[in-house]
Amino acid sequence: MSTTLLLPAATTGAPGIPFSRLIRTELRKLTDTRAGRWLLIAILATTPLVAAVMLFTADPKDLTYDTFVDFTSTPQKILLPILGILTITTEWSQRTGLVTFTLEPNRRRVLLAKTGATILLGLLVLTLTFTSSAAGNLLGTALRDGNGSWTFGLAGFRDITLVLLTGLAQGLAFGMLLLISAAAIVAFYVLPNLSGILFGTVPALKGLGPWLDLNQAQGALYDHNMTGQQWTQVLTATLIWVALPATLGALRVLRTEVKSS
Numbered sequence: 001m002s003t004t005l006l007l008p009a010a011t012t013g014a015p016g017i018p019f020s021r022l023i024r025t026e027l028r029k030l031t032d033t034r035a036g037r038w039l040l041i042a043i044l045a046t047t048p049l050v051a052a053v054m055l056f057t058a059d060p061k062d063l064t065y066d067t068f069v070d071f072t073s074t075p076q077k078i079l080l081p082i083l084g085i086l087t088i089t090t091e092w093s094q095r096t097g098l099v100t101f102t103l104e105p106n107r108r109r110v111l112l113a114k115t116g117a118t119i120l121l122g123l124l125v126l127t128l129t130f131t132s133s134a135a136g137n138l139l140g141t142a143l144r145d146g147n148g149s150w151t152f153g154l155a156g157f158r159d160i161t162l163v164l165l166t167g168l169a170q171g172l173a174f175g176m177l178l179l180i181s182a183a184a185i186v187a188f189y190v191l192p193n194l195s196g197i198l199f200g201t202v203p204a205l206k207g208l209g210p211w212l213d214l215n216q217a218q219g220a221l222y223d224h225n226m227t228g229q230q231w232t233q234v235l236t237a238t239l240i241w242v243a244l245p246a247t248l249g250a251l252r253v254l255r256t257e258v259k260s261s
Contacts, residue, residue, distance in 0.1 A: 017104055022113035023120070029090065030117065036086055039079065046075040047128050051136035055144070063146030066156065068133035070222065073160050076125055077167050081188055083121065084171025087114050089181040097258040107254050115172060122168045126161055159221040166218070170242045176249025179256065192241070214241040
């Protein structure tokens, strides 16, 4: 009888699932459900649609690249976080988590793949936002004798990118923390609004608003001329509204028992 000891693949150095394949899988999952598919269609269709509407309704003097970016990025600030939420919660709502974590037991790699997939889609949406705005500005100048200003600069690209990707990361964080699509979506929209009302109406708390309320802190980013204090405020609010729920959510995903029914 042979006495050869058979070791698990993990200890023999056999390659596991490539990380690139995990990312491709997560990208495919985003279009596997009807909700995810229509959400992506809405995100990709809204940007050029907003640019087209603005082209024919805005005053010609307001047709600048900065204004186009401001308007076309607004729907993405609303919709992109939902994409981040669904990336996480569908594993539990569609009960696919058992299969996912059986094929890849290392949940950290799965979470990293989900994050990478959503960031790739977020960058795609950003590219579409900037290019649609450029096309709108060119057409505004040609068709309506618009302002046509291109004053935006690298700071503008940096700030809008930060706003949209922060919202996407916040959606991922709330999805991990609550693991239920409806609860995470409601919490994402209700809690920041309650925070804004609290810090905006209570006199004793108004001074703390830019430090603790993410929407107030990010408001300065739209001016594209941030001071050191404003960057610190953005960092503090981001730690509270993104990093903290993401940390707690990741711990929950790593420890929560996954059931098939």
